[in-house]
Amino acid sequence: MQVYKAPLRDMRFVLHELNDSAGLAALDGMQDVTPELIDSVLEEAAKIAEEVLLPLNASGDEExxxxxxxxxxxxxxxREAYRTFREGGWTGIGCAPEYGGQGLPHSVSMMVSEMLCATNMxxxxxxGLSHGAYEALSQHGSDAQKALYxxxxxxxxxxxTMCLTEPHCGTxxxxxxxxxxxxxDGSYRISGTKIFISAGEHDLSENIVHLVLARIAGAPAGVRGISLFVVPKFIPTEDGRPGPRNGVVCASLEHKMGIKANATAQLVFEDAQGWIVGEPGRxxxxxxxxxxxxxxxxGIQGLGMGEIAYQSAVAYARDRIQGRSLxxxxxADRAADPIIVHPDVRRMLLTIRAYNEGCRALGGWVSRRLDEAHHANDPAEREAAEGFAALMTPIVKALFTDLGLESANTAMQVYGGHGYIRDHGMEQLVRDARIALIYEGTNGIQALDLVGRKLPAHMGRNLRTFFHPVAAFIEANEKHPMLSKMVTGLGRAFGALQLATAHIASKGMGDPEEAGAAATEYLRLFGLVALGYMWARTAKLxxxxxxxxxxxAAFxxxxLQTARFYFERILPQAGGLLFQIKAGKEAMMSFPEAAF
Structure with missing residues (x-):
């Protein structure tokens, strides 16, 4: 059985204590967002997640x-769950009040999203896809499109939905x-096939709004010739209701390893009516x-998977008796001890816990900066926050999903053979978590984005939005009587990150393959240092x-104990990653292609 109770105390710690949620009221449009309001939203979201979505997770996977x-x-x-979810206003918590939304900050929406992903990814x-379409149209759509959709x-x-991928065309x-x-009439007729379209066809809503990438006749080859179109399943009538069926059909559903309760569709557009979003070629x-x-x-899906895997594994480790403590x-009153007494089981559980709570803290920091990017009154502050969010986006996506899968696999190991069978639900979590490393840009692509685009952007200005606060924290706390050991460990790992950054900058400028060969290890190193910074801040607070x-006080x-585990047992990986990065491309790129 999958076990989950929303980690509300830790969420409140991240929002209120690490990131001073009271300060949200100073942001434009956030004057009514108080810690009390945030707590009530989290509590109600927990009820939906625990009582409505979790009971459908295993059955939805089965069917x-x-x-x-x-x-x-x-x-x-x-369908009933979606109706409950929609009628409760959860589809609009991060949407603007002018369109009927609640206008809550991204940092709160992130915590709600984590609960939903944990209980029913x-x-x-x-x-989730609907909100992405909302964001694209709100920033790039015409006034008429905004008013309609x-x-x-x-x-x-x-x-x-988001319709990018084609049978021959992924990244x-x-x-x-x-x-x-x-x-x-000013519209366009869209024809083509899109695959792997999450939520591409279903029976939950009265209409589906497809955002489709297509090439206008005569447009240049390559990405410069691509335009975006809004293509609804049913063409809206003048009064905004679903009208005649558009020329888009679901040709098939993918037979998948996981997330089976989400319809991953192949969509065929046959002379479908669509309307351009933004400018042609943009x-x-x-x-x-x-x-x-x-x-x-x-990224938050990865965190959610890690959290439910952790809670389920802890419950099992407390209950399962096997062997005696070393x-x-x-x-003594039982035939054997619960397996939670064994060092290796504790190692596995603490590793998952340290990753989960570190990712929640890091995600909270990034989402708070996103709130500032959208709502800060000072243009310079908005610009700095946007740069930070851009830098951290590939790290959040790749690191959180890598760790989510690692955590689900590790939790499955806690169960032993019982994790491998379906009864306990752990194997579903592993299957569901696996896709997150692939879609929305594989984690290898995220690493290339980090080293190829994000590091050199604006002459390295975005990089300073992370490096400067970390360096300042280390300098201010390296002699702290109770934190010095942790801060020293953070300093060493941060030093490794600085050396790796310099190595990639110097080698990658002359040889892009050098940067590409180091990209995945560099992203992991960056992520581990970022988690270390969050754990050091957490320990100090x-x-x-x-x-x-x-x-x-026990909280x-x-x-503090989890922070100690992170600094002693996880962060030392940074040194090994630096050695891998500095080894260069030769071992992999000199290997003859014919020998594979």
Whole structure:
């Protein structure tokens, strides 16, 4: 059985204590966002996640989606769950009030998203894709498009998709063949095939708004010739209701390893009516608005998978008896001790916990900076926050999903043979978590994006938004009487990151393959240092609060103990990663292709 209780205390710690949620009220449009309001939202979201979505997770995986004569049916209970979710206003918590949304900050939406992903990753993707479509249209759509689509996407009566991938065209979008022919009425006729379209067809909403990349007839080859179009499943009538069926059909559903309760569709557009979003030839820029939001969202999927895997494994380790403690029997009244007494089981559980809480803290920092990027009153502050978010997006996507899968696999190991069979639900978590490393840009692509685009952007200015606060923290706390050991460890890892950055900058400028060969290890090194910084900040704050925390002192003490584990058992990986990075490309690139 999958076990989950929303980690509300840790979420409140990240929002209120690490990131001073009271300061959100100083941001434009956030004056009514108080810690009390945030707590009430989190508590209600926890109820939806625990009581509505979690009970459908295993059954939805077992049943999956079904395609019958062009109609896709979601698993039993999903329609009712979506109605409850929509009527509760959850589809619009991060949307603007002018379109019927609640206008809550991204930092709060992130915590809600984590709960949804943890309890039912497949379900969470339906509203998640819709919000991505909302973001793209809100930033790039015309006034008429915003007025028509955004209220419907906000209230969840319509859902959205992102249609990029084609059978021959994945990451290299310059190869796409879907074409758009101008029509006399100002619209376009879209024809082509898109694959791997999450939530591409289903029975949860009355209309589906497809955002489609296509090439206008006569447009140049490559990405410069790509435009973005909004192509609804049903063409809206003048009064904004679903009208006649458009020329888009679901040809098939993919037979997948995981997330089976989300309909991953092959969509065929046959002379479908669509309307251009933004300027011709600028479609990729508009779509990246949706993709960047999706990449951060996928990172949170990894965190959610790690959290439910951890809680389920802890429950099993407390209950399962096997062998005796190496230090002597701990449960003398039982035939054996629970496996949680064994050092290796504790190693596995603490590794998952340290990753989860570190990622939650890092995700909280990034999402808070996103709030500032969108709502800060000072243009310079907005610009710096945007640069930080751009730098950290590939790290959040790749690191969180890498660790989410590692955590699910590790939790499965805690179960032993019982993790490998379906009864306990652990194997579903491993299967669901695996896709997150692939879609919305594989993690290898995220690493290339980090070293090839994000590091050199604006002459390294974005990099300083991370390096400067970390360096300042180390300098201010390296002689702290109770933190010096942790800060010293952070300093060593940060030094390794600085050396690796300089190595990539010097080698990569002359030979892009050198940067590409180091990219994956560099992203992991950057991520581990970022988690180390968050754990050091957490430890300092916990020390300050522990003495006056009363009944909450145990929470801060546990934080300190988990931080210690991270610095002693995980962060030392940084040194090995630096050696791998500096080894260069030769070992892999000199290998003869014919020898593979």
């Amino acid at each position: 999956g989606c079904h395609l019958d004569n062009g109609v896709v049916r979601t698993p039993k209970g999903f 497949a379900f969470s993707m339906y509203p 955004l209220p419907k996407l906000t209230d969840g009566t319509w859902t959205g 290299d979008l310059g190869l796409l063949r879907t074409r758009a022919v101008p029509a006399d 479609g990729l820029n508009a779509m990246f608005t949706m993709m960047n939001a999706a990449r951060l969202g996928v 230090a002597g029997a701990k449960a 916990s020390l300050e609060k522990m003495m006056s925390a009363g009944a909450d 801060y003490q546990t934080k």
